[in-house]
Amino acid sequence: MDRKQEAFLLELISDFKIEGAEHHKVIINGLLKLEKYPPEEMMKPLIETVFREVHSLKGAARAVNQTDIERLCQTIEGVFHLAKQGKLTFTTPMFDILYKAVDILGVMLLEVEQKEKRIGANILLQLMKRIEAMQRVEETPPEVEEVVSSGSSDVVQNPTPEPVPEQIPSPPLSDQATNNAEVNEITDSPVSGDTVRISTSKLGILLREAEEFISVKASLGFYIREIQKIHNPELVPLVKDMDRFHRSMSRMVDDLLLDIKTTLLYPFSSLLGIVPKIVRDLGKSHNKEVNLSISGSEIEIDRRILEEIKDPLIHLIRNSIDHGIERPENRKQAGKSPAGILDITVRQVSGREVELHIHDDGAGVDKEKVIQSAIKTGVITSDIASKMTDTEVFSMIFRSGVSTSPFITDISGRGLGMAIVAEKVSKLGGSIELISSPDKGTTFIITLPVTLSTFRGILVKVSNQLFIIPTTAVERAVRVNLQQIKSVESKYIITQNNESFALVRLGDVLGIAQVKIKKEDGGLKPVLILTIAQKRIAFMVDEVIGEHEGMVKNLGPQLIHVRNIAGATVLGDGRVIPILNIQELMESATHISYTINPGESGIEQENPDTNHKRILVAEDSITLRSLLRNIIESSGYQVKTAVDGMEAFQFLKNESFDLVVSDVEMPRMNGFDLTARIRSDKTLEETPVILVTALDSADDRQRGMESGANAYIIKGSFEQSNLIETIHRLL
Amino acid sequence: MKNEDQILRQRAIKVAGIPKETTSKEETLRVVEFMLIPEKYCIDSSYVTEVLPLKEITTIPGTPQFVMGVMNARGKIISIVNLKSFLNLKESGITELNKIIVVKHGKMEFGIVADAINGTHELPLSGLSPPPVTIHGIGAEYIKGVTTEGLILLEISAILSSESIIVNQK
Numbered sequence: 001m002d003r004k005q006e007a008f009l010l011e012l013i014s015d016f017k018i019e020g021a022e023h024h025k026v027i028i029n030g031l032l033k034l035e036k037y038p039p040e041e042m043m044k045p046l047i048e049t050v051f052r053e054v055h056s057l058k059g060a061a062r063a064v065n066q067t068d069i070e071r072l073c074q075t076i077e078g079v080f081h082l083a084k085q086g087k088l089t090f091t092t093p094m095f096d097i098l099y100k101a102v103d104i105l106g107v108m109l110l111e112v113e114q115k116e117k118r119i120g121a122n123i124l125l126q127l128m129k130r131i132e133a134m135q136r137v138e139e140t141p142p143e144v145e146e147v148v149s150s151g152s153s154d155v156v157q158n159p160t161p162e163p164v165p166e167q168i169p170s171p172p173l174s175d176q177a178t179n180n181a182e183v184n185e186i187t188d189s190p191v192s193g194d195t196v197r198i199s200t201s202k203l204g205i206l207l208r209e210a211e212e213f214i215s216v217k218a219s220l221g222f223y224i225r226e227i228q229k230i231h232n233p234e235l236v237p238l239v240k241d242m243d244r245f246h247r248s249m250s251r252m253v254d255d256l257l258l259d260i261k262t263t264l265l266y267p268f269s270s271l272l273g274i275v276p277k278i279v280r281d282l283g284k285s286h287n288k289e290v291n292l293s294i295s296g297s298e299i300e301i302d303r304r305i306l307e308e309i310k311d312p313l314i315h316l317i318r319n320s321i322d323h324g325i326e327r328p329e330n331r332k333q334a335g336k337s338p339a340g341i342l343d344i345t346v347r348q349v350s351g352r353e354v355e356l357h358i359h360d361d362g363a364g365v366d367k368e369k370v371i372q373s374a375i376k377t378g379v380i381t382s383d384i385a386s387k388m389t390d391t392e393v394f395s396m397i398f399r400s401g402v403s404t405s406p407f408i409t410d411i412s413g414r415g416l417g418m419a420i421v422a423e424k425v426s427k428l429g430g431s432i433e434l435i436s437s438p439d440k441g442t443t444f445i446i447t448l449p450v451t452l453s454t455f456r457g458i459l460v461k462v463s464n465q466l467f468i469i470p471t472t473a474v475e476r477a478v479r480v481n482l483q484q485i486k487s488v489e490s491k492y493i494i495t496q497n498n499e500s501f502a503l504v505r506l507g508d509v510l511g512i513a514q515v516k517i518k519k520e521d522g523g524l525k526p527v528l529i530l531t532i533a534q535k536r537i538a539f540m541v542d543e544v545i546g547e548h549e550g551m552v553k554n555l556g557p558q559l560i561h562v563r564n565i566a567g568a569t570v571l572g573d574g575r576v577i578p579i580l581n582i583q584e585l586m587e588s589a590t591h592i593s594y595t596i597n598p599g600e601s602g603i604e605q606e607n608p609d610t611n612h613k614r615i616l617v618a619e620d621s622i623t624l625r626s627l628l629r630n631i632i633e634s635s636g637y638q639v640k641t642a643v644d645g646m647e648a649f650q651f652l653k654n655e656s657f658d659l660v661v662s663d664v665e666m667p668r669m670n671g672f673d674l675t676a677r678i679r680s681d682k683t684l685e686e687t688p689v690i691l692v693t694a695l696d697s698a699d700d701r702q703r704g705m706e707s708g709a710n711a712y713i714i715k716g717s718f719e720q721s722n723l724i725e726t727i728h729r730l731l
Numbered sequence: 732m733k734n735e736d737q738i739l740r741q742r743a744i745k746v747a748g749i750p751k752e753t754t755s756k757e758e759t760l761r762v763v764e765f766m767l768i769p770e771k772y773c774i775d776s777s778y779v780t781e782v783l784p785l786k787e788i789t790t791i792p793g794t795p796q797f798v799m800g801v802m803n804a805r806g807k808i809i810s811i812v813n814l815k816s817f818l819n820l821k822e823s824g825i826t827e828l829n830k831i832i833v834v835k836h837g838k839m840e841f842g843i844v845a846d847a848i849n850g851t852h853e854l855p856l857s858g859l860s861p862p863p864v865t866i867h868g869i870g871a872e873y874i875k876g877v878t879t880e881g882l883i884l885l886e887i888s889a890i891l892s893s894e895s896i897i898v899n900q901k
């Protein structure tokens with residue numbers, strides 16, 4: 001147990017060393033730039049940067065009990081705090097002291113794990129005294145500052161009398177740093193330990209490559225399952241071995257991926273660094289005083305999540321300042337201090353989850369306003385509203401169109417922002433909740449995964465096409481009896497557990513042809529209830545196939561954004577499946593309206609003539625196969641396809657078809673042979689056959705007729721109506 | 732080892748030939764020729780990255796007619812364009828369209844579908860005449876010229892950098 005704790009501490013310390021080195025570098029570079037006395041508009045952000053870096057280093061040092069570093073940072077921070085307020089002007093001797101201090105910081109950072117320290121308490125104390133003395137500089141007459149102008153002197157006369165202790169051991173940087181003429185940018189980290197700098201783009205490539213293994217893993221699993229279907233006793237031991245190998249490989253892939261993901265972790269500080277300025281600017285423009293506090297910024301998370309969470313965070317901060325924190329006069333009336341509190345806290349909940357709290361001590365969310373806004377936008381009825389709990393009321397904030405603000409300002413009040421925040425968070429695999437009490441304030445709690453997980457989705461079939469719906473968007477999957485579907489004006493409604501949902505057919509939303517269902521299906525159709533930003537719509541599909549885990553890929557540079565489609569993923573067998581974009585899908589779904597004939601309750605309209613007719617299409621070209629399928633299906637027939645004559649004949653033996661459409665030139669068995677086989681088979685001989693071919697000679701035509709085909713269509717003069725007419729004629 | 736080298740060298744000398752004279756110093760372009768039945772087309776081969784058989788295609792609902800869908804090329808997803816419909820060429824019957832020519836220019840990359848690949852060769856640029864009047868519509872700007880044999884040279888770089896080939900339904 002002790003050893004474990006010790007190891008944990010060591011790990012923390014080594015993390016601190018790396019982080020410290022980063023801050024140290026930025027501080028030095030900041031000092032270097034500052035010493036060139038840039039114009040004021042550049043000076044300010046530089047001072048801000050150095051201040052923030054010193055502050056972060058202080059926080060990090062405190063977290064690992066490095067009190068000396070913490071204290072030194074504290075004093076340096078003090079100097080920059082004054083400089084920020086414009087109460088202190090830097091002079092060359094001051095830079096000298098600051099460089100010394102930063103050098104010493106560098107040495108201390110190098111020595112964090114060592115028991116024997118080169119920097120004694122005495123040196124530190126003297127140094128800190130001198131830095132503190134700098135902060136009293138405002139009280140000294142300004143002339144004194146100008147007296148000291150021979151900057152390169154190592155011995156500083158002013159503003160403090162103590163000389164720089166000569167016994168300070170200098171790290172290699174020291175000599176250069178004090179002589180600014182030789183120093184431009186310091187790019188090397190003073191920590192020479194066992195770390196290597198790698199650009200994040202290289203890490204990104206490593207991650208992508210490791211992620212590719214997921215599909216390898218999935219493919220292997222797929223082939224093993226396929227082989228298992230072959231019942232051959234000789235295969236049994238082999239399959240067992242393969243299965244074992246697959247399992248150990250899966251474990252290795254998972255481990256590799258996890259390890260690479262940990263290298264992509266990045267502290268929240270990189271994101272939260274921008275917050276103070278935003279808060280200050282917003283406070284100013286709203287005439288509100290805001291005291292900001294940030295904690296836990298050293299906690300790490302996948303940098304891709306950090307990038308994605310930036311906008312939602314800014315939105316919530318704006319929301320707190322705009323809607324939450326009251327004006328100073330109103331605060332005084334409510335018995336609060338004039339300055340509002342905005343507290344941003346990052347907390348590590350577990351190894352896999354992080355919480356981001358954004359708390360303000362403002363007026364809180366007005367429940368009544370939320371309810372009224374929700375009723376106005378039609379999200380709820382006043383009947384339902386009276387029965388809602390606080391949590392339920394507050395959760396409506398995340399719905400599109402609900403807002404508490406009577407004014408639409410440039411930053412909030414449209415009621416859209418929160419819906420977008422909620423969506424973004426859920427896209428990252430996280431969740432958001434709101435706690436609020438009148439006059440006490442509001443807290444948003446965002447729970448985020450530490451690393452971006454691979455994508456999980458539900459595989460569904462619509463019109464013979466497969467799609468994937470992100471699992472996070474699926475509230476539940478149910479089977480609905482067509483008789484239970486009600487129609488209200490131009491919408492269909494289903495009721496599940498006393499809740500009503502608008503029902504649409506996924507195929508209609510995507511604009512693809514629907515395959516009509518047969519009565520024999522028992523009238524039960526699979527329906528997925530999808531939810532996003534508290535909005536719920538039921539989507540009817542033809543079939544729910546199962547769950548799939550994989551990587552999200554984009555559709556390539558040509559298809560930048562296709563409506564309703566978020567990207568694609570690759571199945572174990574190599575098939576590409578489009579991933580649906582739930583937000584857009586929900587929007588598209590609200591525009592669907594059905595023409596409902598009076599007296600009709602079911603959603604499906606059936607065509608009694610063609611519904612039961614089944615047509616087999618044999619064609620080796622994928623393009624032609626799907627073209628023929630689409631043409632024939634859109635006329636209301638059911639279609640099954642075969643890749644060649646041999647497969648077609650097998651299908652014909654096992655299932656019943658009303659007509660065959662076949663290509664002539666196919667591998668294994670061509671169209672002529674297929675026709676001949678059909679004609680010579682007792683059970684099949686009556687089946688009409690249409691041959692579709694590129695061959696256009698009298699001989700071929702003759703051969704086609706001889707083999708027993710009922711019709712012969714030339715590809716070169718093919719027309720859609722032609723084929724359908726021929727099918728109609730033969731059936 | 733040495734023996735092998737010798738054999739290989741001898742063999743190399745045997746099969747080596749003087750490159751065919753390309754009608755003296757005339758300017759030529761190395762092209763990939765393909766069929767879009769009934770027409771023969773060719774494109775600058777330097778934009779072609781590979782040729783693939785079309786085995787499986789996933790249609791993407793909501794895309795324009797000229798986007799046939801996407802395919803999986805060793806884990807990478809490539810969109811497939813039907814030039815016939817992008818260039819507004821007259822559709823004549825149905826064809827097999829089972830070959831993919833992957834073209835790339837800068838960041839843009841997609842596959843164009845063809846009925847057959849006829850191979851690569853040097854095309855003398857002087858023999859080109861402007862597109863015949865019969866090929867007009869939007870497509871004309873993407874046609875560089877036609878040979879006397881009726882082979883149509885497409886300006887693939889213009890197609891690759893065309894705004895209208897990009898699907899961005901924001």
